[in-house]
Amino acid sequence: MTVPRRGRVPARVRPFLSAAVSVLVVGVLAAAGPANATDPPHRLANPYVGAQVYVNPEWVDRAVVEPGGDAVAGEPTAVWLDRIARIEGADGTMGLRAHLDAAVEQRADLVQLTLYNLPARDCGRRAPQGELSIGDLARYRAEFIDPIVEILAAPQYADLRIVAFVEPNSLPDLVVNTGNRYAATPACDEALARGTYQHGIGYALARLGALSNVYSYLDISHHAEVGWPEDSGPLTALLSQAATTAGSTVADVHGFVANTANYSVLHEEYFRVDDVINGQPVYQSKWVDWNPFIDEVPYARHLRGLLTQAGFSPDAGVVVDTSRNGWGGPNRPAGPASSGNLNSYVDGSRIDRRAAIGNWCNQRGAGLGQRPVAEPELGIDAYVWVKPPGESDGTSGSPNAGQPYEPMCDPYYLPPRGSTYDTGAMPGAPPLGEWFPAHFRQLLANAWPPL
Template identity: 50%
Template sequence: MQVSRRRRRLALTSVAVGALAATGLTFASANQALAEEGCEVDYNVVSTWGGGFQANVVITADEAINGWEVKWDFPSGTKVSNAWNVGWTQSGTGFTGKDVGWNASIGSGQSREVFGFIGSGSSATPGRFTVNGDVCNGPTEPPTSTTPTDGPTTGDPGGGGDKVDNPYRDAQVYVNPQWSARAAAEPGGDAVADEPTGVWLDRTSAIYGNSSPTTGSMGLEDHLDEALEQGADVVQIVIYNLPGRDCAALASNGELGQTEIAEYKSEYIDPIVEIQGQAKYADLRIVNVIEIDSLPNLVTNVTPRATAVPNCDVMKNNGNYVDGVSYAASELGALPNTYNYIDAGHHGWIGWGDTNPQYDNFFAAAELFGSLIGENGMTADDVHGFISNTANYSALEEPYWAVNQNVGGQALNQNPNLPWVDWNDFNNEKDFTEAMREELIDNGFNEDIGMLIDTSRNGWGGDYRPTGTSTSTNPVTFVDESRIDQRYQKGNWCNQAGAGLGERPQADPEPWIDAYVWIKPPGESDGASEEIPNNEGKGFDEMCDPDYDGNIRNGNNPSGARDNMPLSGHWSSEQFAELLENAYPPVN
């Protein structure tokens, strides 16, 4: 299933090349990427003006070249409008230039100005150049094993900090003994107690172990040491403590105030980086799931949207979500053994793509993620991929109906009287992640990024699961009888009654998906069903109240939440039992 891409309009400045060259201005800058072979690319900005610039490209070859192809990634938003002496293409931020025959040859040790171009957007020098596949502009000797790599590399799984294409492939993933013990203690729980789940660092004290029901007495270093004891290859850590966290919800508000970005960096992220960077963990692949439910709020829950929340307006205006996420990705990404996956919401939140900014979530979200590149020194290489449906319930697939299916004479996603679909381009996470991945690449991320999907609670099995497509010609009845997701509305996120365990964690389920994962430990609450005083900074959110009739963000539908639930992160035996009973695939 493909998303209909909106038409993009770019204002490109047209300037005579001769007049530009006559200025004689030079703003030369050298790229610092590490070299695999001897080559050099000089990217010389010779003139700039409001919104535009001209640059000339010089290639220096250590060995003779007869035919060249140069590639780089621009900063997000930079576009080429005209170029000369080169055959060129641009896809997203990726630029490729090829010789045009007469300028193909560059002698050994010689430099040649091979082409020039006019661009709009940032004139900053790209961070990495290749010529004929070789990385240029650095020392010809490769870095030692103790030097952080310049970015992810593909290949077979390996230790010593060598980054691999997919950290989950052929890997043993760490089982959190605290969650495992809780699961095994429940009737039937031993069938899933050995599944790997995420370790949530939801407060600064969780880094060191705070004996809370949420994280237990084990700190980050304890978990990493235990992973070594288990012989695990991969451990999953949830980075989750932004200032003003979860601005549109109260159940998972955090400890840091909206302006405490300095504390977030120095007291939370920096200690995590220091621990993960210890030499004894060099052979562990540490997957960091970075700040769920944060950046998508800056798209959907801010002014002038009808769904705007004052706290989200504050976080968009002060920039601390962007600042915090990019800082975390940059600092953690600099380590040779880490794999960062940034949260991308889910199809029921971000699935609407539209040319009208008032209704566009999909393209706007991808652009926002792309805007992180360059912030706090974060590069595309610092992001190994993105994750969807973290701690949520959106279906992995809807096998019995499609959003563009024609029922009653109209496509379902064009029917104004079908609230479950509500014009969304997607009805499942597999289609959403495939399309979002392509859009993220168009916005500056590497072509080899992978996606994760949290399947811990999106199985929707049990007695209510349909076994085939409805025969009704009424669109509403057709969708209600065909859909496996049994929520009242896709915006319902708290302790959903009737949910079940989803696909068990596994690597490479689809070409674009690195893994199905259980980042949210099944059995841990999303929030209290009534107000419970606490010292964890967690408020009472009405979306966790089973009697709540909803708000504009869930279409004024009932919350669908379970009753008698504890604070977020605390254990619920009743919920765990229901997840087991409604698991799909069923738990044997």
């Protein structure tokens, strides 16, 4: 963890902050600067337009000491609030007030926060586990959401646009890890039956929605988890339920965030899902596995369409996390493969180089994706770096040590039947959220567009 800071951007980094892509200016600004403190902030259709987005000095400190890290250390990343102690600051790190004060000092317009502390969080994974148990919904409200809202409501922060990414992975877990699914877990079944996630998210949306300068984006996972129709339909229903529970309405949802902390590419450039190879459609390949989507932006637009049909605002926007989906480097294809074999064609053509599409932990070969920018393409509010590049996805633990074990973070994982499964995870990873220098250096080396 980093040493205590006063919330200032280091002097060695300031010269390139002003030129960084963090100044997300698109088109003509509606006003010359932030509103007066006595005036209510103007509600924007896209909060990223014209915004200088907060650059987290703690992430800067980590990135800038790595070889080549100066090239991206001025990029904005989200601040993760993943346990109650994070609100005031824990283990020498900055708390929420310190980050907001630093944003004011930077003269930033927008701060990105990730709320990630639901009771029985990540029920579909054995590690890392959250701090709140399934019965701690009252604590989640009183000790996590309420203090965050109280801080955000302080008058000195009224001119900041606050973008809140609300509880990544939670509702998608209730789709793919429940019932008779092969990955179902008792914890996910219980969370679904109790409505814990829906009530927690609904309460968070309602409280945040009372603040006119807060823009809440609900997580919609990514195409490789819930792109199939049998998944996207139930996910739409759960999102609608959460947005109309515990005092929330769909009006409290400004938009949706896709690919949070994941690796799915924006666009596969060298093959299409409707390609046919020697009479076999691509969607029957092992990699695609009958998914109607092979990349992230078409999926995000499709989900947004389903959600607006379900009652969300037709003006709801989508942001996509591009922090680690670049997949550059020597293994990036330069064009479609020439093979007449269906699987060889797909594997040789795809930009996403994961060993399996569902792999998510500290992936080998990954690179930084598109740098943060507003309105990069039709229907997308922004490319954003929700996951700070270089922070670990988690560590595997040991399957025989009586501690939480996450096989997807284990580069040497052997399934129960004894067959090998390549998780794609890099070895030597530290616990979730801690700095992983080897992964960061790989992200720099494989960045696309290149640095």
